[in-house]
Amino acid sequence: MTAGLSLSPFDAAWLGSVLVLMTPLLIAGAGELISERAGVLNVGLEGMMLSGAFFAFYVAYLTGSPAVALVGGVAGGLVFGLVMGALVILAGADQIVAGVGINLAAIGLTSFLFDQIFGGQDQVIVATLGEAPIPVLSSIPYVGSALFGQDLLVYGAIALIVATWFVLFKSSWGLMIRSVGEMPQASRTAGISVAGVQWAGVLIAAGLGGLAGAYLSVVDVGIFKEQMTDGRGFLVLVAVIFGRWRPWGLVCACLILAAADGLQLRLANVTSVPRSVWVGLLVAALLVAGVRWWRRRVGATGRGALAVTAASILVPGGLLIFNPDVHLPDQLWRSLPYLLALSVLAAGVSRSRMPSRLGLQPLRHEG
Amino acid sequence: ACGSAGELNSTEDESALTVGLILEGPKNDKAFNESAYSGVLNAAKDNPDVVLKSTLENRHSTQEQTDAVGTLAPIVDVVVAAGAQFGPIFDVEAPKFPDTKFVTIGGYPAKHHDNVYSLAFDRVAAYVVGAIAVELTDSKTVGFLGGADIPPTNASMAAFKAAVADADPSVKVLSNIVGDFNDVSKAKAATAAMIADGADVLMSYLDAGVVGSYAAAQESGKDIPIFKLDLLECDAYPNIVGANVGDNTAAVETMLGGLATDTLEPAGVTIFAGLEDPKLQRVDLCPRYAEDPVVADLAQKTVAGILDGTIALPEEALNPRPEGPYRLGIDGPVKNAG
Amino acid sequence: MATAGGPSVRAHGDATVALELKGITKRFPGVTANDGIDLDVKRGEVHALLGENGAGKSTLMNIVFGLVAPDSGEIIVGGKRVTPHGPQEAAALGIGMVHQHFMLVPDMDVIENVALTSTRWPRMLKRENLRSELDALATAFGLGVSSKALVETLSVGERQRVEILKLLYRGAQLIILDEPSAALTPTEWQSLTAFLRTMTAEGKAVVLITHKLDEIMDVADRCTVLRDGRVVTTLDVATTDKATLARTMVGRDVSLRGSRAAAQVGDVVLEVEDVTLDEGGRRLLDGVSLQVRSGEVVGIAGVSGNGQNELVDVIVGLSRAATGRVTIDGREYSDLLTRGFTAAGGALVPESRHSEGVALDLSIWENLVAKELTRFTRHGVVDMAAARRHAVELSAMFDIRSPSVETGVKKLSGGNQQKVVLARELSRDPRLVIMFQPTLGLDAGAIEGVYRRINEQKLKGAAVLLISYELDEILSLTDRFAVMFGGRLGPMMTSENADVERVGLLMGGGR
Amino acid sequence: MELALSLAVVVCALGIAMIFVVVSGVPPAAGAGAFIDGAFGSQLNLAGTLSKMVPLTLVALAWIIAERAGRFHVGFPGQILVGGLFVSVVALKISGPSFVHLPLALLVGAAGGAVYAALAALLWAKRGVNEILSTLLLNLIALQLLAWWVRYPFHDPATPLALTPAFPESVRWPSLLRDTTLHWDVVLIPLAVVAVAYTLNRTVFGFRAKIVGSNLRFAEHAGISPQRVGTAALVLSGALAGIAGTSLVLAGNVPAMSEDFGSAYGFTGIAVALLARNSPIAVVPSALLFAALQQGAGVMEGTVGLSSSLSGLIQGLMIIFVLASTTVLHMWRRRRDSRRDVAANEPEGARAR
Numbered sequence A: 001m002t003a004g005l006s007l008s009p010f011d012a013a014w015l016g017s018v019l020v021l022m023t024p025l026l027i028a029g030a031g032e033l034i035s036e037r038a039g040v041l042n043v044g045l046e047g048m049m050l051s052g053a054f055f056a057f058y059v060a061y062l063t064g065s066p067a068v069a070l071v072g073g074v075a076g077g078l079v080f081g082l083v084m085g086a087l088v089i090l091a092g093a094d095q096i097v098a099g100v101g102i103n104l105a106a107i108g109l110t111s112f113l114f115d116q117i118f119g120g121q122d123q124v125i126v127a128t129l130g131e132a133p134i135p136v137l138s139s140i141p142y143v144g145s146a147l148f149g150q151d152l153l154v155y156g157a158i159a160l161i162v163a164t165w166f167v168l169f170k171s172s173w174g175l176m177i178r179s180v181g182e183m184p185q186a187s188r189t190a191g192i193s194v195a196g197v198q199w200a201g202v203l204i205a206a207g208l209g210g211l212a213g214a215y216l217s218v219v220d221v222g223i224f225k226e227q228m229t230d231g232r233g234f235l236v237l238v239a240v241i242f243g244r245w246r247p248w249g250l251v252c253a254c255l256i257l258a259a260a261d262g263l264q265l266r267l268a269n270v271t272s273v274p275r276s277v278w279v280g281l282l283v284a285a286l287l288v289a290g291v292r293w294w295r296r297r298v299g300a301t302g303r304g305a306l307a308v309t310a311a312s313i314l315v316p317g318g319l320l321i322f323n324p325d326v327h328l329p330d331q332l333w334r335s336l337p338y339l340l341a342l343s344v345l346a347a348g349v350s351r352s353r354m355p356s357r358l359g360l361q362p363l364r365h366e367g
Numbered sequence B: 001a002c003g004s005a006g007e008l009n010s011t012e013d014e015s016a017l018t019v020g021l022i023l024e025g026p027k028n029d030k031a032f033n034e035s036a037y038s039g040v041l042n043a044a045k046d047n048p049d050v051v052l053k054s055t056l057e058n059r060h061s062t063q064e065q066t067d068a069v070g071t072l073a074p075i076v077d078v079v080v081a082a083g084a085q086f087g088p089i090f091d092v093e094a095p096k097f098p099d100t101k102f103v104t105i106g107g108y109p110a111k112h113h114d115n116v117y118s119l120a121f122d123r124v125a126a127y128v129v130g131a132i133a134v135e136l137t138d139s140k141t142v143g144f145l146g147g148a149d150i151p152p153t154n155a156s157m158a159a160f161k162a163a164v165a166d167a168d169p170s171v172k173v174l175s176n177i178v179g180d181f182n183d184v185s186k187a188k189a190a191t192a193a194m195i196a197d198g199a200d201v202l203m204s205y206l207d208a209g210v211v212g213s214y215a216a217a218q219e220s221g222k223d224i225p226i227f228k229l230d231l232l233e234c235d236a237y238p239n240i241v242g243a244n245v246g247d248n249t250a251a252v253e254t255m256l257g258g259l260a261t262d263t264l265e266p267a268g269v270t271i272f273a274g275l276e277d278p279k280l281q282r283v284d285l286c287p288r289y290a291e292d293p294v295v296a297d298l299a300q301k302t303v304a305g306i307l308d309g310t311i312a313l314p315e316e317a318l319n320p321r322p323e324g325p326y327r328l329g330i331d332g333p334v335k336n337a338g
Numbered sequence C: 001m002a003t004a005g006g007p008s009v010r011a012h013g014d015a016t017v018a019l020e021l022k023g024i025t026k027r028f029p030g031v032t033a034n035d036g037i038d039l040d041v042k043r044g045e046v047h048a049l050l051g052e053n054g055a056g057k058s059t060l061m062n063i064v065f066g067l068v069a070p071d072s073g074e075i076i077v078g079g080k081r082v083t084p085h086g087p088q089e090a091a092a093l094g095i096g097m098v099h100q101h102f103m104l105v106p107d108m109d110v111i112e113n114v115a116l117t118s119t120r121w122p123r124m125l126k127r128e129n130l131r132s133e134l135d136a137l138a139t140a141f142g143l144g145v146s147s148k149a150l151v152e153t154l155s156v157g158e159r160q161r162v163e164i165l166k167l168l169y170r171g172a173q174l175i176i177l178d179e180p181s182a183a184l185t186p187t188e189w190q191s192l193t194a195f196l197r198t199m200t201a202e203g204k205a206v207v208l209i210t211h212k213l214d215e216i217m218d219v220a221d222r223c224t225v226l227r228d229g230r231v232v233t234t235l236d237v238a239t240t241d242k243a244t245l246a247r248t249m250v251g252r253d254v255s256l257r258g259s260r261a262a263a264q265v266g267d268v269v270l271e272v273e274d275v276t277l278d279e280g281g282r283r284l285l286d287g288v289s290l291q292v293r294s295g296e297v298v299g300i301a302g303v304s305g306n307g308q309n310e311l312v313d314v315i316v317g318l319s320r321a322a323t324g325r326v327t328i329d330g331r332e333y334s335d336l337l338t339r340g341f342t343a344a345g346g347a348l349v350p351e352s353r354h355s356e357g358v359a360l361d362l363s364i365w366e367n368l369v370a371k372e373l374t375r376f377t378r379h380g381v382v383d384m385a386a387a388r389r390h391a392v393e394l395s396a397m398f399d400i401r402s403p404s405v406e407t408g409v410k411k412l413s414g415g416n417q418q419k420v421v422l423a424r425e426l427s428r429d430p431r432l433v434i435m436f437q438p439t440l441g442l443d444a445g446a447i448e449g450v451y452r453r454i455n456e457q458k459l460k461g462a463a464v465l466l467i468s469y470e471l472d473e474i475l476s477l478t479d480r481f482a483v484m485f486g487g488r489l490g491p492m493m494t495s496e497n498a499d500v501e502r503v504g505l506l507m508g509g510g511r
Numbered sequence D: 001m002e003l004a005l006s007l008a009v010v011v012c013a014l015g016i017a018m019i020f021v022v023v024s025g026v027p028p029a030a031g032a033g034a035f036i037d038g039a040f041g042s043q044l045n046l047a048g049t050l051s052k053m054v055p056l057t058l059v060a061l062a063w064i065i066a067e068r069a070g071r072f073h074v075g076f077p078g079q080i081l082v083g084g085l086f087v088s089v090v091a092l093k094i095s096g097p098s099f100v101h102l103p104l105a106l107l108v109g110a111a112g113g114a115v116y117a118a119l120a121a122l123l124w125a126k127r128g129v130n131e132i133l134s135t136l137l138l139n140l141i142a143l144q145l146l147a148w149w150v151r152y153p154f155h156d157p158a159t160p161l162a163l164t165p166a167f168p169e170s171v172r173w174p175s176l177l178r179d180t181t182l183h184w185d186v187v188l189i190p191l192a193v194v195a196v197a198y199t200l201n202r203t204v205f206g207f208r209a210k211i212v213g214s215n216l217r218f219a220e221h222a223g224i225s226p227q228r229v230g231t232a233a234l235v236l237s238g239a240l241a242g243i244a245g246t247s248l249v250l251a252g253n254v255p256a257m258s259e260d261f262g263s264a265y266g267f268t269g270i271a272v273a274l275l276a277r278n279s280p281i282a283v284v285p286s287a288l289l290f291a292a293l294q295q296g297a298g299v300m301e302g303t304v305g306l307s308s309s310l311s312g313l314i315q316g317l318m319i320i321f322v323l324a325s326t327t328v329l330h331m332w333r334r335r336r337d338s339r340r341d342v343a344a345n346e347p348e349g350a351r352a353r
């Protein structure tokens, strides 16, 4: 084993794959963030994404245009958004139960339609939305093509997050949305239609969920496959929680999820974890610690948090120094993000940021 | 496609050998499942007695697969199932239906049953692919991209790596199992990663996912020779070297044909198909490489070496041999009997 | 003055009148909350609304603010007849209201909370502009609060200032404050007064709903007293005094609806010693001491929100006092939740019947045995037959009118629901009975039944603590009583021949 | 009223499904015939339906227990998996006579589900973490845990598949009907239904859960701790899901554990409970219907070529209709109650005659 420090998994290709893996999460996450900020937990997101993936694929197949297909994807998500809104907002049904129902219905519907429409013929591959490299930037050596040589939706997703941040925190719409998820009584006395805002939230989440699904089917690969969203909808829910209901938090969460996924792709068959991974972990831990220190000033952190920080620095540090020959199972890498999200919840950090009416039925008798 | 109820009754006569096919994925996946499906259709064409009565597709979980076996076993003469997990399922289900015959391609039955016919590929063609890959690489780095983490994937990877090590130990092998034969986007990301890590020849051991490998290779802007799995399609991507073919179609066709003509004897003997019979397993080259004397010659020599035993394959590249009787090659002598 | 949105009020008729109400009537099922109310509020004055709980003050102002539609009557703002539909329209008319419970989003900062009410259509938040406007307003009216602070980090007083800033920002000319001092510290009240003076100096009008006489004397120009939905009188504060106000508020011919039974007074049952309770830096209970003896009914009078809820929670064990101790028959009981209290022989008829007294979705018998499950349980299994039998007995005893004990409590009338609570609590032969607003929302017949139960318990030798916002009830049923104000318990008084004027003063925070 | 609504839901969902059947070119009668035949037509098919009922019933009951105490969680998939994971330890590391081994495995499986649910319960009771979010995460973690489990520590070295070694006969549910998938674990259906119905309706725990679930504040006033009751309910719920996992592993057809054994039941079980309107007894017909849908649809594909994905569609439709119908019921009740409220506010004497 050579002791040299190669950056191997953390290279341009990894960066590029992280961007691509992150894009559908970001798109759907932006919508889900808005919906959750308005108090609606959209457990049916997985189904909406799946529906978007299918309808985008079908539209692409009919029209041959990936761009029109994206519209089809949005429409596919919206179909279930309407169902969700009708059940949850109009009828006051339980959000989680409605979401579970929507997921099952979407799996059933898309599988069935796919079977009916495409079952008898050869596998259909539709044209995908090509790359749109940004002229000058994409020719930067090393990272240029990874960062700036992607398809339009990758940039779109980032723009979307900026837009989400802007809408939520810089515009009067954002105030309405946040106040509805936080304190609907206050919104009502301010003359805001709570149901209207929640409808908007649900439909935005559904439409963007559908778009994210469309990304999977017609932008990335040009193929539809039963249940191809493969739990990404749930992952988005995790990312929104993990990101503490903030756009930049969401970006960080999606980055971590996608980075872990990209890393796991790369590490899958390396016999022992390369040193650079420990370096990466150490850098990440130092970054987190640094941000915390900077945000809260020194001393403001509790003893438990301090211990966690110390451990998260010392462990990879030690591993870096001793560079042991470890092969961690892929499964651990894959579950790492969920374990992290769970600990964030348990640490109670997120609770304070959680929209206080999230997941709850609308207040009925509020004046 | 498999007809309505009315049709079924009319074709059912005494001598017919009715077949039920179970597939883990869709029958039009242009890959593993589709080729098994074609095998049944071919067998039916060859032998008028063979009638495909019904096809159950997309049976992903063990539970669904078991149910599918239970559904078909009572209503057909032969249940054909393609995929590794059917071995253990047949171990349990076959004795319940003594009058039905069970054929698995790639399954791993652990028990001996008189009505189970099993054919598994010893994935040695991957060795040939590995040898050619060493020949083609300039960067001295080659890549193996696997689908689901299942035996054929791991065995092929082992054979591929062995070939590279034998031919030129200084060539590096990158390998990655993405977890799914059909997840195009993951395959794309993984392929891009490999290319970035320097691989300039790839074995893409995927089904529908191979499209992702093509896309990544094209986006990389480099000219990356790619081997694919099973069906040879030389136009899907400009630089397909060839296909590592474990011919499901032929395997199903052969097994069904043998059953129809009563030449497949004895039952319960697991067949391991290597390169003995090119109909079953081989490396197909696209014209550009088939006409390249160096590559074609290398391929031929490697196959010959494997067949005459001068090239020894590592144990991980071969199927674990069962406790019961088995034979190497469809016509090979029975080993381990009694 | 910088004002955004909403036309300012230009008076056409009497330029000095900001708001005029004529014959406002509002009926709720069973109550007439406002009964032909006439009222005028002048520009530049602080007009106080005084009245006991339930007199109809909030309803009246909700009507003005467009939250409640009146059955009849006219609202005249700036000389024009208006009918505001919803807060937006009221705001456009220059009317602003600060609710008793703040309508602020805790997760947003001050600027955002202000902006929330001011725009309907999507637009960019010009935070800097808003901030300078707010800061200007804040300095002009002496409402120091950092406009970048998150509301959840603000104290109650600061939150109130934010509420007021919201109104000022929208150009309110008439500001309604519903019990603004309920949660304020004295210093915070001082700065509020200062602000109110600035307001009136600006020519704006203020309606101040309050129960506190000092505050009225302190800041109001005129005071309208409501009783049972009607205006009793409007007084000029300069020419009146607290005693008069108190008398007008409560000093009716006390209709002694209940009557006191004479009973043998025994040992001390409930002893509350110097109990203090703090929450979020506020002192909710301040050195409360109290004794209730067997065979007597002790009353706690006072306006709601002066610590009664907190005291009851401490006594029954739902919250833990910071200092002091509570004993029943000399024993402390420390179990959290009400188990220790119940085991020590305590019974509680809680204030909020629907949220604390019964489980509406459950049947009568289930509600009746809810606190005594163990009595009907053997090896973890409930003896349904016995429980039902018990319930049937109780229903007969307490005259719960329903088809059967299987009937859902939701389907009963308020009086019968209260009977369910009484039956459950009193059938255990308690040593101590706490009755908290036991006749709330009941009709005459049901009220009489409750009073009978109180006397019955007293005669049986139980100690009864009656907490009520209705002075009638206290005066006619209790043997001794004290007034609670601002978390403190006033001096004990004998109920017979009590000095009503003094009681009124104490209820308003006077001495 | 509720029964009628539930029936209406089923009829509507099946009616819509029929439209799809017709669209796909199969005569409805043939489709329906094939479906009924597939679900109930032969001993084998009936056995398939009944054996699918077991996990569905158990998960539905698990949902009902938690729901009764006002706790909604979606952790069944994870709890099933962890239940199975625990079972595999007992099955493979311990041996003994069947009458000890199987009950022990059952207990340990229940414990596995319970422990996994307890994680969510503790997070909720002690840290206030919403149990829906935590169970969603725990499900994803359990999937990875199991994938690792069957590949590394409990992998059968004799097979290249991701499979544990075969479980000994002593720990497996004996077959009830020879050569079918029906095992003796079907007795769990009546046992669990009765046990849950009894627990909820007769025991103190059930009573307390009901009180907590219907009015939290009242429960506190009655001396009942919502945290304690909620935790107990979640843990019991997890235990039932764990038993469902046990059943899937020990009465499954392949006598070993793979990573996909619990996939289909975690969420469908919720649908079963919803259609049953959270009544433990009504779970039986509801589970029968869902099991028949799954079983029948599979066979239908074999006999008339109708895609088996139809069953997923029907199940999804069913949930949506159940929710919609519940709403109709609520609205209807509310309207009725508000009329009554007006009446209730009239003086008592006027009504009490």
Ligand SMILES: Nc1ncnc2c1ncn2[C@@H]1O[C@H](COP(=O)(O)OP(=O)(O)OP(=O)(O)O)[C@@H](O)[C@H]1O
Pocket (backbone or CB within 6 Å): A226, A227, B024, B025, B026, B032, B033, B060, B082, B083, B084, B085, B106, B147, B148, B150, B152, B179, B180, B181, B182, B183, B206, B207, B229
């Ligand atoms: N080329 C192949 N060689 C051998 N077996 C294969 C091959 N392709 C597919 N299979 C079989 O099909 C199974 C399913 O593969 P894969 O996971 O890619 O299918 P899928 O339809 O995408 O499933 P899912 O939807 O669960 O991801 C594999 O476990 C394997 O048994």
Ligand SMILES: Nc1ncnc2c1ncn2[C@@H]1O[C@H](COP(=O)(O)OP(=O)(O)OP(=O)(O)O)[C@@H](O)[C@H]1O
Pocket (backbone or CB within 6 Å): C028, C029, C031, C032, C033, C051, C052, C053, C054, C055, C056, C057, C058, C059, C060, C304
């Ligand atoms: N929405 C409503 N529905 C039914 N009754 C109501 C409603 N709002 C108020 N009431 C009743 O109208 C009467 C007057 O209530 P209001 O809130 O106006 O009194 P208040 O003077 O503000 O009392 P407090 O000092 O307690 O705030 C009370 O009897 C109350 O119960």
Ligand SMILES: [Mg+2]
Pocket (backbone or CB within 6 Å): C100, C179
């Ligand atoms: Mg009040």
Ligand SMILES: [Mg+2]
Pocket (backbone or CB within 6 Å): C057, C058, C059, C178
């Ligand atoms: Mg009021």
